[in-house]
Amino acid sequence: MSQEAKITKTLDVKGMYCPGPVMETAKAIKQINVGEVLEVLATDPAAKPDIEAWARRTGHQILDIQQQGGVTRILVKRAK
Amino acid sequence: MAGKKLSIIVFSGTIDKLMPVGILASGAAASGYEVNLFFTFWGLNAISKQGMQAPPQIDKNYEQMGPMMIKKMMDMKFPMWHQMVKEAKEVGEVKVYACSTTMEFFGLKKENLADFVDDVVGVATFLDRAEGGTTLFI
Numbered sequence: 154m155s156q157e158a159k160i161t162k163t164l165d166v167k168g169m170y171c172p173g174p175v176m177e178t179a180k181a182i183k184q185i186n187v188g189e190v191l192e193v194l195a196t197d198p199a200a201k202p203d204i205e206a207w208a209r210r211t212g213h214q215i216l217d218i219q220q221q222g223g224v225t226r227i228l229v230k231r232a233k
Numbered sequence: 234m235a236g237k238k239l240s241i242i243v244f245s246g247t248i249d250k251l252m253p254v255g256i257l258a259s260g261a262a263a264s265g266y267e268v269n270l271f272f273t274f275w276g277l278n279a280i281s282k283q284g285m286q287a288p289p290q291i292d293k294n295y296e297q298m299g300p301m302m303i304k305k306m307m308d309m310k311f312p313m314w315h316q317m318v319k320e321a322k323e324v325g326e327v328k329v330y331a332c333s334t335t336m337e338f339f340g341l342k343k344e345n346l347a348d349f350v351d352d353v354v355g356v357a358t359f360l361d362r363a364e365g366g367t368t369l370f371i
Contacts, residue, residue, distance in 0.1 A: 172317070173312075176320060210264040
């Protein structure tokens with residue numbers, strides 16, 4: 154699925170800790186259009202559960218989450 | 234899911250208590266919560282212009298950990314709590330209230346407070362804003 158998703162913007166929050174990744178994701182999602190995909194790269198171990206919780210709360214869609222070594226790569230589709 | 238809110242009575246003025254205020258407020262704001270912060274007593278003192286310029290204080294019980302914490306925060310490039318509050322206001326619906334009674338105790342006027350303060354209010358306003366949500370006393 155991740156191979157097919159066209160990434161509009163990449164957000165690099167490696168080295169940032171809670172609430173940094175969530176804050177930056179919330180800001181970055183506003184910079185793309187509805188239907189477009191944001192790629193988030195994070196090293197905070199809380200990034201996966203936090204961005205999943207954030208997406209549930211805010212109604213955006215998680216397309217894919219992958220762990221690549223110490224980096225969590227999350228694809229978020231702006232839903233509204 | 235929508236329409237949730239988090240309200241915090243910010244009573245303490247030490248950095249170990251103010252940090253979680255900044256973290257909770259910004260995390261909640263980013264997640265679409267309505268956030269109300271009511272600064273009272275030592276918390277209010279911390280957002281006076283004088284208090285903001287003073288070196289951060291830590292709870293007496295954890296005093297020996299203060300320098301290590303500050304160094305670690307700088308190594309982590311972790312933002313100061315009041316920067317997190319400001320950022321929370323940019324990202325979401327966050328209101329910062331100052332307690333009018335405490336202002337009289339400390340002899341403070343609205344212009345003596347940090348610029349991110351929205352209004353000077355009393356407890357009735359805070360309770361009204363906080364109704365139906367989660368309220369914390371920190």
